[in-house]
Amino acid sequence: xxxxxxxxxxxxxxVPAQAGIGLKxxxxxxxxxxxxxxxxxxVHAENYMGDGGRPLELLADISRHYxxxxxxxxxxxxxxxxxxxxxxxxxxxxxxxxxxxxxSEHLAWCxxxxxxxSDLLPLPYTQEALDIVVRxxxxxxxxxxxxxxxENPSLYVAFEASEMxxxxxxxxxxxxxxCGLVLDVNNVHVSACNLGYDSGAYIxxxxxxxxxxxxxxxxxxxxxxxxxxxxxxxxxxxCDAVWDLYSxxxxxxxxxxxxxxxxxxxPDLAVLVEEVGKADAILETFFDAERDHVRAA
Numbered sequence: 001x002x003x004x005x006x007x008x009x010x011x012x013x014x015v016p017a018q019a020g021i022g023l024k025x026x027x028x029x030x031x032x033x034x035x036x037x038x039x040x041x042x043v044h045a046e047n048y049m050g051d052g053g054r055p056l057e058l059l060a061d062i063s064r065h066y067x068x069x070x071x072x073x074x075x076x077x078x079x080x081x082x083x084x085x086x087x088x089x090x091x092x093x094x095x096x097x098x099x100x101x102x103x104s105e106h107l108a109w110c111x112x113x114x115x116x117x118s119d120l121l122p123l124p125y126t127q128e129a130l131d132i133v134v135r136x137x138x139x140x141x142x143x144x145x146x147x148x149x150x151e152n153p154s155l156y157v158a159f160e161a162s163e164m165x166x167x168x169x170x171x172x173x174x175x176x177x178x179c180g181l182v183l184d185v186n187n188v189h190v191s192a193c194n195l196g197y198d199s200g201a202y203i204x205x206x207x208x209x210x211x212x213x214x215x216x217x218x219x220x221x222x223x224x225x226x227x228x229x230x231x232x233x234x235x236x237x238x239c240d241a242v243w244d245l246y247s248x249x250x251x252x253x254x255x256x257x258x259x260x261x262x263x264x265x266x267p268d269l270a271v272l273v274e275e276v277g278k279a280d281a282i283l284e285t286f287f288d289a290e291r292d293h294v295r296a297a
Contacts (some may be wrong), residue, residue, distance in 0.1 A: 013067035014041045014212075015101030017255040017287075019279035020069070021272045022263065028058050030269050032065070038276050040101065042259050046074050048098070049090040056080055058097065064238040069102040069213065069257070072115075073181075077136045077150065079109035082231040084118040087105045088143060089222060095144045102257065103274060104149035105140070107133065107170070124159035125169040137177045149212045150174075151182035154219075154232035155191040166191075167205040180212035183253070185246050186238070186261075190219050190230040200246050216246060217261035235264035238275060247282055253287045 007230060018039025023031075031041075043060060048055050048070075062068065074087060095103055108120035123129050133150075140148050152170060164172075183206070192199035218236030222229045238246075238260070246258070260275040 002221045006142060011067075012063055012099040013101055015067045015069050015257045017257055018274050018283065019104045019258045019260060019276040020066075021260050021276060022071075023059075023062065023068075024266050025055075025058075025267045026266065027272075028062065032058075033060055035065055036140040036269060036273050038066070038273060039280070040069060040257060042069040042071050042099075045070050045072040047093055048094055056097070068098055069104065069259070070093040070098060070100040071151075072105040073107050073120065074110060075136075075140065076109045076111045077105050077140070078107055078121075078129065078133055079111055079136075080132060081112055081137055083113065083136055088140070091140075092144050093133060095146075097112045103144065103146065103215065105150055106151045106153065107173075108153050114211070116137050120153065122153050122155055122159070125162040125164050125166060126282060127163060128171055130169060134176050137173065139181050141177065141179065143266070145193055147178065147180055147212075149182045151184050151215065152187050153191070154187040156194050156229065156231075163242075165205065167202055171207045174210040180210045181206075182213045182215055183208070183211045183249060184215035184217070185249055186215065186217040186219060186242050187232060189242050189245055190232045191226075192239060193230045200248055203245070203252060207250075208249070211253045211256060212250075214246065214249065214253070214256055215261050216242060216258060216275075233264055236262075237271075243278070243282070246279070247285075250282065250286045255283045260285065 020040035020042060021038050022270050023041040023043045028044055032195040043059060048059055072091060075083060104243055106120050107125055110117050137148060152166060174181060188202050189198050192202060215237045217234045218238055220233045258279050260272055260279060261274060
């Protein structure tokens with residue numbers, strides 16, 4: 001067991017309602033040296049599940065300077081199998097060591113029958129699937145002793161078996177488990193364009209009270225001849241349409257922690273800091289509105 005941080009579920013530093021970035025190994029040295037103006041940092045849990053070693057030492061150094069969020073990608077919350085006990089135990093230990101301000105996972109599955117996949121795969125929005133996800137979210141929250149946020153997926157096809165829209169599925173999930181949401185605004189835009197529904201109507205239909213974090217990212221447009229497919233690749237700047245949807249979302253949520261995701265073709269740190277500045281400028285308009293409302297009252 002690592003001696004880096006004590007076992008405690010109390011957050012070391014709360015994550016503020018500011019913009020943050022995903023922590024990349026290539027940027028750690030520069031971040032520690034220059035402490036750029038970003039509100040917080042998010043790490044993928046599976047990169048830090050070792051029993052000690054350099055990655056955890058660096059994360060301990062980072063967490064002394066910035067609030068940290070832990071984002072899991074391998075629990076397979078939406079899978080039909082029971083949660084992998086070994087993976088869950090390692091996830092629990094990481095949360096105890098790091099004491100992050102926020103903890104999150106994906107509404108997806110990535111393993112079945114002992115086989116594991118590198119993709120986050122979608123699930124049909126049925127009552128049966130909802131019951132499974134509720135059971136798994138309850139299990140994770142009871143295990144780590146705190147609330148977890150669940151992220152909406154990016155979709156490319158719709159299941160004929162689905163019995164409800166994604167928003168109804170998420171609303172029921174948060175109501176039954178008390179979990180929160182990571183609302184990935186880019187995923188909403190990608191899914192809406194690919195499946196032909198209105199992204200603004202999606203935000204209106206979603207219970208935004210449980211939204212504890214927002215994700216922003218870039219996507220790739222693939223020409224299929226008869227139509228254009230949007231691919232959530234996290235390899236470019238946030239586009240204007242997603243920035244607009246972000247503002248629409250903040251009208252429902254108010255200011256919440258917002259992450260710039262950039263996982264492929266990762267640019268210089270300065271580019272990510274520029275994107276953080278754009279998000280913070282939008283967030284500030286909603287802080288101004290809240291302050292004006294308080295003064296008027």
